[in-house]
Amino acid sequence: MSLDPKRAVAELKELRALTADENGAQRVAWTDTWLKAREWFATKVKRLPVEQHHDAAGNSWVTLPGASEKSLLIGGHLDSVPNGGWLDGALDEIAGLEVLRRIADEFRGRPPVTVRLVDWADEEGARFGRSLLGSSAFAGTHSIDADRGRTDRDGVKLEDALRRCGVQIDKFAEAEREQKNAAAYLELHIEQGPVLERMGLPLGVVLGTKGVERHNVTFHGQEAHSGSTPMNARRDALAAAAKLALEIRNVAKKHEDAVCTMGSVKTFPGIVTAVVGRCEVTLDQRDLDTKVLAQMYREAQDASQRFAAEEHCTVDWSRLWNIEPVPFHPHLLDLCEQAVRETSGSSHRMPSGPLHDAAEVARARIPTVMMFVQSLKGISHNKIEDTKEEHLEMSVVALDRLASKTIDWIAKQS
Numbered sequence: 001m002s003l004d005p006k007r008a009v010a011e012l013k014e015l016r017a018l019t020a021d022e023n024g025a026q027r028v029a030w031t032d033t034w035l036k037a038r039e040w041f042a043t044k045v046k047r048l049p050v051e052q053h054h055d056a057a058g059n060s061w062v063t064l065p066g067a068s069e070k071s072l073l074i075g076g077h078l079d080s081v082p083n084g085g086w087l088d089g090a091l092d093e094i095a096g097l098e099v100l101r102r103i104a105d106e107f108r109g110r111p112p113v114t115v116r117l118v119d120w121a122d123e124e125g126a127r128f129g130r131s132l133l134g135s136s137a138f139a140g141t142h143s144i145d146a147d148r149g150r151t152d153r154d155g156v157k158l159e160d161a162l163r164r165c166g167v168q169i170d171k172f173a174e175a176e177r178e179q180k181n182a183a184a185y186l187e188l189h190i191e192q193g194p195v196l197e198r199m200g201l202p203l204g205v206v207l208g209t210k211g212v213e214r215h216n217v218t219f220h221g222q223e224a225h226s227g228s229t230p231m232n233a234r235r236d237a238l239a240a241a242a243k244l245a246l247e248i249r250n251v252a253k254k255h256e257d258a259v260c261t262m263g264s265v266k267t268f269p270g271i272v273t274a275v276v277g278r279c280e281v282t283l284d285q286r287d288l289d290t291k292v293l294a295q296m297y298r299e300a301q302d303a304s305q306r307f308a309a310e311e312h313c314t315v316d317w318s319r320l321w322n323i324e325p326v327p328f329h330p331h332l333l334d335l336c337e338q339a340v341r342e343t344s345g346s347s348h349r350m351p352s353g354p355l356h357d358a359a360e361v362a363r364a365r366i367p368t369v370m371m372f373v374q375s376l377k378g379i380s381h382n383k384i385e386d387t388k389e390e391h392l393e394m395s396v397v398a399l400d401r402l403a404s405k406t407i408d409w410i411a412k413q414s
């Protein structure tokens with residue numbers, strides 16, 4: 001049984017038919033549809049000479065034992081956002097299955113190193129607002145004690161939803177045991193952005209995941225009557241925020257891959273006849289370089305002070321969340337680039353703006369790399385998410401090549 005990329009595409013369609021409705025994929029973690037997807041996947045895997053189990057955080061592991069216990073890990077996530085696309089997470093997992101089949105066949109069930117396929121539990125965090133839940137348990141970076149009280153929209157507690165799926169929160173940290181013998185981790189994913197399509201490239205090499213600085217910024221001015229207050233006597237909080245909205249774009253554009261977004265603007269009192277007395281905005285800054293990220297953050301802070309002063313307002317900041325950039329492994333980047341070039345003729349190295357399970361694995365100091373395949377129109381987390389079938393097939397071939405190269409690399413170390 002050699003590699004059959006067309007079968008992977010057919011199985012993606014099979015999964016879509018099983019778990020999507022007219023609004024898109026509904027494989028939200030810890031729901032019945034998600035369990036159905038996992039059951040479907042488990043029956044596919046059963047035909048291989050593998051061991052299957054779930055770890056203490058609900059991650060699903062399929063292990064093909066090799067001559068060496070050192071393991072190549074390939075991962076993805078079968079969970080989706082509500083009304084999601086058919087490829088986000090599922091491509092990684094089903095392409096991984098196809099690669100596992102090829103390896104099992106080529107080495108008659110006993111490859112030189114152990115190969116493990118992982119389906120991470122709750123990558124999306126769609127129901128409880130906690131992304132990368134399973135992979136953070138694996139990496140030992142989880143925050144389960146803080147997360148256990150989280151509830152979904154219907155008031156169901158995270159703790160209870162997990163228990164229903166056989167996961168005990170008190171044992172969550174035991175998932176770290178799965179790190180044993182892990183020598184490398186590979187993840188294929190759709191790009192979810194427009195870069196590869198614009199460059200006319202099917203595949204890309206992912207340098208790492210960008211760090212994030214996420215803040216609330218509040219400008220304080222003075223509410224005043226819109227008719228009676230002369231322009232030069234105003235303390236308009238929105239005017240200061242608007243200047244910042246433009247300036248953060250200039251700050252980000254100074255750096256090649258940096259991005260910065262003001263995603264929310266709230267004005268108070270928020271009526272047509274009053275100067276804005278208070279304006280609350282959010283800032284989300286991302287870059288792969290820690291220094292660049294820190295510099296952008298400082299520049300945005302300085303700019304906010306300057307614009308507040310110009311508009312006779314004050315400003316204060318509060319951090320919502322942040323994460324360090326996670327660069328991937330230099331040698332695996334080279335192997336990934338070779339695999340992509342051999343498959344599609346050319347390659348491009350790019351950072352990932354979205355976070356992925358691969359970032360958690362890399363934080364556990366396991367050599368990690370990701371490969372991207374082009375997304376049509378750069379759209380994801382949407383039922384119209386799509387990728388050309390020929391590109392999907394190429395991505396399976398490229399992941400397979402990367403897996404072979406990585407097995408050789410691991411085997412040489414032992």
Ligand SMILES: [Zn+2]
Binds near residue numbers: 077088089123189
């Ligand atoms: Zn994903």
